[in-house]
Amino acid sequence: MMRKIGLLGAGRIGQVHAKTISAHAGSTLFAVSDVVAENAKTLAAQYGASAMSSDDILAHPEIDAVLIATSTDTHSDLIEAASAAGKAVLCEKPVDLSLERARACLANTQESGQPIMIGFNRRFDPNFRAMKTALENGDIGRAELVNITSFDPAPPPVSYIKVSGGLFRDMMIHDFDMATFMMGAAPVEISAVGSSIVDPEIGAAGDVDTAVATLRYDDGRIAVIKNSRRAVYGYDQRVEVLGSGGLLQAQNMLENTVVKSTADGVSSAKPTYFFLERYMQAYAAEWSAFIAALENGTGMPATLEDGVLALAMAEAATRSQKAGRPVRLDEV
Numbered sequence: 001m002m003r004k005i006g007l008l009g010a011g012r013i014g015q016v017h018a019k020t021i022s023a024h025a026g027s028t029l030f031a032v033s034d035v036v037a038e039n040a041k042t043l044a045a046q047y048g049a050s051a052m053s054s055d056d057i058l059a060h061p062e063i064d065a066v067l068i069a070t071s072t073d074t075h076s077d078l079i080e081a082a083s084a085a086g087k088a089v090l091c092e093k094p095v096d097l098s099l100e101r102a103r104a105c106l107a108n109t110q111e112s113g114q115p116i117m118i119g120f121n122r123r124f125d126p127n128f129r130a131m132k133t134a135l136e137n138g139d140i141g142r143a144e145l146v147n148i149t150s151f152d153p154a155p156p157p158v159s160y161i162k163v164s165g166g167l168f169r170d171m172m173i174h175d176f177d178m179a180t181f182m183m184g185a186a187p188v189e190i191s192a193v194g195s196s197i198v199d200p201e202i203g204a205a206g207d208v209d210t211a212v213a214t215l216r217y218d219d220g221r222i223a224v225i226k227n228s229r230r231a232v233y234g235y236d237q238r239v240e241v242l243g244s245g246g247l248l249q250a251q252n253m254l255e256n257t258v259v260k261s262t263a264d265g266v267s268s269a270k271p272t273y274f275f276l277e278r279y280m281q282a283y284a285a286e287w288s289a290f291i292a293a294l295e296n297g298t299g300m301p302a303t304l305e306d307g308v309l310a311l312a313m314a315e316a317a318t319r320s321q322k323a324g325r326p327v328r329l330d331e332v
């Protein structure tokens, strides 16, 4: 079956999704909306789709599913409107900047029965997916210590930082979900420290650019997440899981696989530059997983509940960093 898709939001990530929707044999990009009408028009034209308003997309009887790639502060409203209109939904992370609003969104969409997936694209990265499969196969026994490194190559403009909700909600949210993905459980308590040492302007805006969070699980297991907004050698994305029977490590994807050895030393290419380069395969696999779940009537592989959990973890980490003490998940 060829599903007709409406894409809401024609920005940076909307353009990526337009490509993956069109490239998939089971979906076609039918319509694109954006509050900046010109953005929608340009993107729609590239794929032979129509530019429409978001309301018209949600009301259109032929559209089966929508992909929400608008600014974060619109996600909860659009998820609710789309599911009430009978559309299946894939929405970008985070669900909202407000945990309370995200929880209300979860409650308000229960009745519709429409499938809702949140875009935790890293779950679909071939490397992390292979780690998950190895864990599920019991290859390293039980996961006991997860270690996640996630450094951006360079900080975004301070204008972005100001509306981002802060590093924990905007950036570490992916890593909180990765910890949940690898551990198969939610932590009970989070301790976070953070500083603004990359760019003092980020500190002046009330945010941090360098942070570590430690997650404690009820059975004593531990996860550690390290974030920085600056790694001069590129996008550093590594995950390590120590289990009772061994270790799994996913290394960076490099620009090429050449290793140069000379009298001066041994060197290799840099990691792929940023998320568009590193996770292109993951975005395509994420979309395939969404379509497959609709096709097979199975549960979504990253749910709205997962989205709310990651946001609760971000809230706990933000509070912990500000208060200088561990914060329990049941406090937020």
Ligand SMILES: NC(=O)c1ccc[n+]([C@@H]2O[C@H](COP(=O)([O-])OP(=O)(O)OC[C@H]3O[C@@H](n4cnc5c(N)ncnc54)[C@H](O)[C@@H]3O)[C@@H](O)[C@H]2O)c1
Binding pocket: 008, 009, 010, 011, 012, 013, 014, 033, 034, 035, 036, 039, 054, 069, 070, 071, 072, 074, 092, 093, 094, 119, 120, 121, 275
């Ligand atoms: N999963 C990932 O790797 C990833 C990467 C980047 C961004 N994101 C998320 O995707 C979302 C969009 O980020 P972006 O970088 O593409 O931002 P962007 O600003 O480039 O694009 C957002 C677009 O949405 C439009 N828009 C805003 N409100 C709208 C509304 N009510 N209806 C229709 N269009 C509307 C804007 O005009 C803009 O064109 C954010 O929530 C962000 O957190 C996820």
